[in-house]
Amino acid sequence: xxxxxxxxxxxxxxxxxxxxxxxxxxxxxxxxxxxxxxxxxxxxxxxxxxxxxxxxxxxxxxxxxxxxxxxxxxxxxxxxxxxxxxxxxxxxxxxxxxxxxxxxxxxxxxxxxxxxxxxxxxxxxxxxxxxxxxxxxxxxxxxxxxxxxxxxxxxxxxxxxxxxxxxxxxxxxxxxxxxxxxxxxxxxxxxxxxxxxxxxxxxxxxxxxxxxxxxxxxxxxxxxxxxxxxxxxxxx
Numbered sequence: 001x002x003x004x005x006x007x008x009x010x011x012x013x014x015x016x017x018x019x020x021x022x023x024x025x026x027x028x029x030x031x032x033x034x035x036x037x038x039x040x041x042x043x044x045x046x047x048x049x050x051x052x053x054x055x056x057x058x059x060x061x062x063x064x065x066x067x068x069x070x071x072x073x074x075x076x077x078x079x080x081x082x083x084x085x086x087x088x089x090x091x092x093x094x095x096x097x098x099x100x101x102x103x104x105x106x107x108x109x110x111x112x113x114x115x116x117x118x119x120x121x122x123x124x125x126x127x128x129x130x131x132x133x134x135x136x137x138x139x140x141x142x143x144x145x146x147x148x149x150x151x152x153x154x155x156x157x158x159x160x161x162x163x164x165x166x167x168x169x170x171x172x173x174x175x176x177x178x179x180x181x182x183x184x185x186x187x188x189x190x191x192x193x194x195x196x197x198x199x200x201x202x203x204x205x206x207x208x209x210x211x212x213x214x215x216x217x218x219x220x221x222x223x224x225x226x227x228x229x230x231x232x233x234x235x236x
Contacts, residue, residue, distance in 0.1 A: 001119060002096055003041040004050040007034055007060060007106035008081070008088040017223040024053070024060045024106045026226060029233050032063065033106060033220070038071070040112045044119040047099070048074035050092040054081040084193045093181055100177055107220040108172045109229040114214045115173075121212055122175040128154075129207035130180050132199070133173025135217040139228075143169040144196045148211040155209045158199050170199070171217035179207055 007024045014023055021027075024034035031039070034051075041049060049071065053060045061079055068075040076095050082088045089103060100122060110133070122131040132155060134146055145159040146168045158170070183205045187198050202209055218229045 001041075001045045001123060002048045002050075002099055002101035003046060004052075004089075004092040004096075004101060004103040005034065005037060005106050006052055006085050006088045006092070006103070007057070008052045008054040008085070009105075009107075013221055014223060019223050019226070022057050022060050023220065024057070025063060026220070028109065028226070028229055033109075034060070034064070035067070037104065037106060037108075038067075040110075040115050041102070042071070042073070043112060044116050045123065046073040048076070048095075048097070050076045050078065050095050052078040052080060052082070052088045052092050055079055056081065084195075086187070086193055086195050086198055089195065089198075090184060090188050093184060096181065098178070100175065103174045103176070105172050109218040109220060109233065110171070110173070110214050110216070111233065114216075118173070118175070118212045118214065122210075125210060127208065128210040129177050130202065131175035131210040131212050133171040133175070133214050133217065134168040134211050135171045135214050136168055137216045137218070138166065138169050140169060140219050141221065144199070146170055146211065153210050155203065155211050157203065158196055160196070168211065168213065170196070171214055172219065173214070173217070174199075175212075179205075183207065 025032040028036055064077050078091050080091055118133055145166045146155055147157040149156050180202055183201050187201050218232055220229055
């Protein structure tokens with residue numbers, strides 16, 4: 001399995017709220033947030049890992065340059081400031097080789113046991129073009145609501161607004177294959193610049209995207225989210 005982490009944001013909200021460390025280096029369980037994520041990826045058939053950080057995150061770059069040579073799989077670090085997470089996705093995607101890949105943002109927090117179940121399901125599925133990690137824990141400022149055909153397990157739509165009967169939102173965990181990269185190329189060429197619109201484009205292109213429900217996924221955007229994430233991962 002190939003993995004990628006987008007860690008190219010500025011983390012400006014955390015800075016404004018008094019968090020001095022760059023977001024990827026915030027300690028959640030005795031490890032920097034990004035190291036915890038790398039270790040989770042290393043638990044399921046890692047072949048390669050691509051990470052992108054922005055040009056202003058000197059401390060994050062230096063940390064990754066230090067640990068990169070110690071990792072037991074191919075590691076590539078891209079240092080580039082991009083206008084959006086989708087542009088960051090495009091940058092790391094250019095280094096993907098054949099096979100399946102899983103992408104997340106650095107501030108996506110989930111249990112390792114949930115991730116392994118997800119990665120195994122995606123790895124063993126030969127019929128779908130992708131598999132998105134979803135959660136029923138809705139605690140995001142701007143959630144992307146997801147509709148799923150329960151009979152097939154396929155995602156049928158992505159919505160910006162609640163319909164009052166929502167079961168799932170996107171957890172920011174993207175398992176994708178080569179056809180999804182072709183859709184990414186088309187989106188970049190047409191000026192699409194948001195990950196949620198890319199996800200819609202996958203469905204418009206006719207790709208089969210499976211849903212996989214995690215027990216809980218937390219998105220760390222604010223200082224209060226750090227405490228929530230620490231409590232979550234410390235509770236069995």
